[in-house]
Amino acid sequence: MTSSSAASSSVRTALAPYGWDEAWADAFAPHAAEGLLPGRVVRVDRGQCDVVTADGVVRADTAFVTPHDPMKVVCTGDWVAVDPEGAHPRYVQAYLPRRTAFVRSTSSKRSEGQILAANVDHAIVAVSLAAELDLGRIERFLALAWESGAQPVVVLTKADLVPDAVTLSYLVQDVETTAPGVPVLPVSSVDGDGLDVLVALVGGGTSVLLGQSGAGKSTLANALLGEDVMEVRATRDVDGKGRHTTTTRNLLALPGGGVLIDTPGLRGVGLYDAETGVGQVFSEIEALAEGCRFHDCAHEAEPGCAVLAAIDSGELPVRRLESYRKLKRENQYIVAKTDARLRAEMRREWKRKGAQGRAAMEAKRGRLR
Incomplete structure (x- = not known):
């Protein structure tokens, strides 16, 4: 067995309990060619992290991979490339593309x-x-x-x-x-x-x-x-x-x-661009919505709304629909902060509802005269 094969085998044996597999090994190959070591982040603390490697847990600085974008900082669960033993201080040089986050x-x-x-x-x-x-x-x-x-x-x-x-x-x-x-x-x-x-x-x-x-x-x-x-x-x-x-x-x-x-106990659990996740949680509402007369039905007062029909029949609890609306609104608000097109669509929708409300009030006043 060559020295590189022995090293690869040692890495597999040591890191397999932490989730290391052939796909991670393939993704790490360019970093291995540079002499860097693979490891998984087990803890992050103020610009430094603990990384479990084939040689044990090492302390490494994340300065090289701490961009302004908070979505790209090193976090617990990342697979990373760290400097070999002897480097002082040791740095995380890169992290592998995440499968989930x-x-x-x-x-x-x-x-x-x-x-x-x-x-x-x-x-x-x-x-x-x-x-x-x-x-x-x-x-x-x-x-x-x-x-x-x-x-x-x-x-x-x-x-x-x-x-x-x-x-x-x-x-x-x-x-x-x-x-x-x-x-x-x-x-x-x-x-x-x-x-x-x-x-x-x-x-x-x-x-x-x-x-x-x-x-x-x-x-x-x-x-x-x-x-x-x-x-x-x-x-x-x-x-x-x-x-x-x-x-x-x-x-x-x-x-x-x-x-x-x-993880620490979470007091706030704000959504972040989670449209697919919201749809999955309320899959029964999304399935019902396919039967609505209008494809853009808001499930509020539209004729032929299958979701409201399910509310009337008792098939769908009112609480579920209210929760669905709340999370959809919150998610749209978060996404709209960085999506000009969605912001414009939301403004048009607000104006449309405002016009409908004013028209309803005028019609009510006309009936009362």
């Missing part, structure tokens, strides 16, 4: 996205059963998950706090209605119920763990890891909420196979 909008007024995790196969949305279900927030998480290219999974944590099996069944059904095409798994990290199904599901790739503070993410991560790696803090009894336990995004190899990225 979980992105939300930033809290700034600019139209910018923030990448939470890269190269993710499963997006686990953790929802606590210790508090009242917020179905709208679940739909928001799912829209981002579908848009990323990952397969969403809703995990209902703290199932041991639900008083009986019948109540638990109703809660699962509520979420399944909210999440068409998405596995919904009730799990108890305390007694282990449901964990075997989740372990089997996430064992073949990279999973990102998402949810609000107090959703039980760190406890769930520890259960999947088989040890207390993540710090856990108690939640408030009054509302089931808690403080942030995880403060950075960390990538960890699971003992049964697969990789887990744990």
Whole structure:
């Protein structure tokens, strides 16, 4: 065996638990020819990152790949090319094209996205059963998950706090209605119920763990890891909420196979160009819309609207349509910040609705005279 073959074999053996495969090796080949080392980012912190390589975890500076565009910065889950041993300081010279990316909008007024995790196969949305279900927030998480290219999974944590099996069944059904095409798994990290199904599901790739503070993410991560790696803090009894336990995004190899990225609790979950994801979350509404009389039906008051007919018949819950409208509007607003054509279309639509409202008022006044 040649030295290069031995090195390649060593890389495969060391990085396979983190998701390294032949496709990544092929993509990395030009960087290997330059003497750089492959590795996966397990943590990012203020311009530096920890990268797991065949030689172990190394600390590297990201200055060479930190552009002004926040969508192109190095993030947890990236596969990167780092300087070989002996370089001081060691730099990340490049990252490989991402297969998937979980992105939300930033809290700034600019139209910018923030990448939470890269190269993710499963997006686990953790929802606590210790508090009242917020179905709208679940739909928001799912829209981002579908848009990323990952397969969403809703995990209902703290199932041991639900008083009986019948109540638990109703809660699962509520979420399944909210999440068409998405596995919904009730799990108890305390007694282990449901964990075997989740372990089997996430064992073949990279999973990102998402949810609000107090959703039980760190406890769930520890259960999947088989040890207390993540710090856990108690939640408030009054509302089931808690403080942030995880403060950075960390990538960890699971003992049964697969990789887990744990993230801080997310207070804000803003959409970022997630039209496809919104459509996937509300697939039943989009399917109904194909039967509307007008192809551009807004499902508000148009004649021949199949969506409104489904509301009248009880087939479609009003809450689902309202949530759909809300997320569609929000997504259009975000996209319109950088799309002049869409901004013009939205202005024309606002003017059309304004004219319709004025005409309706004039007609009402005429009838009252």
